[in-house]
Amino acid sequence: MASASAAGEASRHQVVTWGASADRLGQAVADRSYRLVVRTSVGGSRPRVRLSNAFGDRPVTFGEVYAGKREEGARLVPGSNRRITFGGARSVTVAPGDSVTSDPLSGRLAAQSDLVVSLYVAEAAGQATGHGMAMQTSYATGGDHAGEEGEGSWSERIGSWFYLDAVSVESAADTGAVVALGDSITDGWQSTTDTNRRWPDYLSRRLQGASMTGIKGVANEGISGNKVLADGAGQSALARLQRDVLSQPGVRTVFLFEGINDIKAHTGVTSAQLIDGYRKIIDRAHAAGKCVVGGTVLPFKGWSEFDAAGEAVRQEVNDFIRSSGELDAVADFDKALRSPYDRERLLPALDGGDHLHPNDKGMRVMADAVDPADLECDR
Structure with a gap:
């Protein structure tokens, strides 16, 4: 007989809560951070993010990836920005044409809320992957600022989502x-x-x-x-x-x-x-x-x-x-x-x-x- 915990796990699964189609998005830039604002649909626990290099012609390395709750603009709710890992590692390299899904974060992600995913692109060249027309203001800056919760470093406003193409939750x-x-x-x-x-x-x-x-x-x-x-x-x-x-x-x-x-x-x-x-x-x-x-x-x-x-x-x-x-x-x-x-x-x-x-x-x-x-x- 299955245990109660195993039965509980079997009654839950991952469901996409946000997505944006991957496309070619100009020249890839190394040593650059992106703070990407997305709106969830369904709420759930143990959120995961998917990063895409679908149109890249060279590998891209993400040195840091964080997720937090937006307070206003590029500013996050204090204490909400948490590191995302990939196979337990804080950085991940994605081959050309490939994508990677993160380890789950603990806790819940609310429905109809602004999630902020911050990426530090440590190494990149050639073609970038992303979604051009976001109809949503996100932010960019030079260097590694993904772990910061304040808005001071995020002076550049952008209208595209870079590399992030899906977020899912357990429901x-x-x-x-x-x-x-x-x-x-x-x-x-x-x-x-x-x-x-x-x-x-x-x-x-x-x-x-x-x-x-x-x-x-x-x-x-x-x-x-x-x-x-x-x-x-x-x-x-x-x-x-x-x-x-x-x-x-x-x-x-x-x-x-x-x-x-x-x-x-x-x-x-x-x-x-x-x-x-x-x-x-x-x-x-x-x-x-x-x-x-x-x-x-x-x-x-x-x-x-x-x-x-x-x-x-x-x-x-x-x-x-x-x-x-x-x-x-x-x-x-x-x-x-x-x-x-x-x-x-x-x-x-x-x-x-x-x-x-x-x-x-x-x-x-x-x-x-x-x-x-x-x-x-x-x-």
């Missing part, structure tokens, strides 16, 4: 996560910086109090400019599915909301080709035992690349998403945000101003269009 076995696979709309462009008003943020807040689902974790794996079929602004959704989505711990559902960049780029992509790309993502996610929810593609009339041909593809793709039955559920973002007077346009009150990206209110309407119960399926 009950019936708690899971959804990963939003998307482009700039999911990444949060046109939402207000430093306020966590991307649509996955609004969804995360809803899920914490939703009794009809055990899905509480939300990882935002949007990349501005991303496409389903072709590399460019990040690797294609097809190419990055395993690293950014399926590899995350505790994931039960993939939220697929991509396609507008394939459509509006005038590359000649047809609805059949885009639907084939969706089917490959759906099949791979299903094979991994994940539910797949699809979001219909938003209208974009008024955007400089809009034309009738692209609009026809969008309508055909949305027909597939709504009616094919190949997805486990659908969130009809198009219906929720389009103008009743011109269904090829965003409702002006929800338009961020460029006729493609929703504003804060539009982001909230998107999250409200997702039925939390739809994030569960029988797979």
Whole structure:
């Protein structure tokens, strides 16, 4: 018979509480520290961080890694900044194309809280890895300042996350996560910086109090400019599915909301080709035992690349998403945000101003269009 403690451990598992898609992020710099501010979704114990060198062409060595609670700006709550180890060591070298997950920290990480991960990059060169458009202010400085709790050394403000691509926590076995696979709309462009008003943020807040689902974790794996079929602004959704989505711990559902960049780029992509790309993502996610929810593609009339041909593809793709039955559920973002007077346009009150990206209110309407119960399926 298993002991009570063993049974307790078996009833808990790791669940992703924050994520950001890895991409190329300029030139790597040695002897430099980053103080990265991220917002948790689900709370839990024994948090771990994942550091990525996915796009590096040379090894990167992290001399120190710390995690603490943010008080304000770059200043941490006194006594909260704690060293993170890797296999018991305070430093770790990550090979090109690889990633590393830390040892767990003792204690709990609260839901909907600002976690600050401070990295000291001791050795690095060549291509850096990170997430370019964070919509969140973080900080950088020369030298090793990762262990400091004050803000005095952190004079440089940055709008990207370097090397950090996931945070997970230990939670009950019936708690899971959804990963939003998307482009700039999911990444949060046109939402207000430093306020966590991307649509996955609004969804995360809803899920914490939703009794009809055990899905509480939300990882935002949007990349501005991303496409389903072709590399460019990040690797294609097809190419990055395993690293950014399926590899995350505790994931039960993939939220697929991509396609507008394939459509509006005038590359000649047809609805059949885009639907084939969706089917490959759906099949791979299903094979991994994940539910797949699809979001219909938003209208974009008024955007400089809009034309009738692209609009026809969008309508055909949305027909597939709504009616094919190949997805486990659908969130009809198009219906929720389009103008009743011109269904090829965003409702002006929800338009961020460029006729493609929703504003804060539009982001909230998107999250409200997702039925939390739809994030569960029988797979």
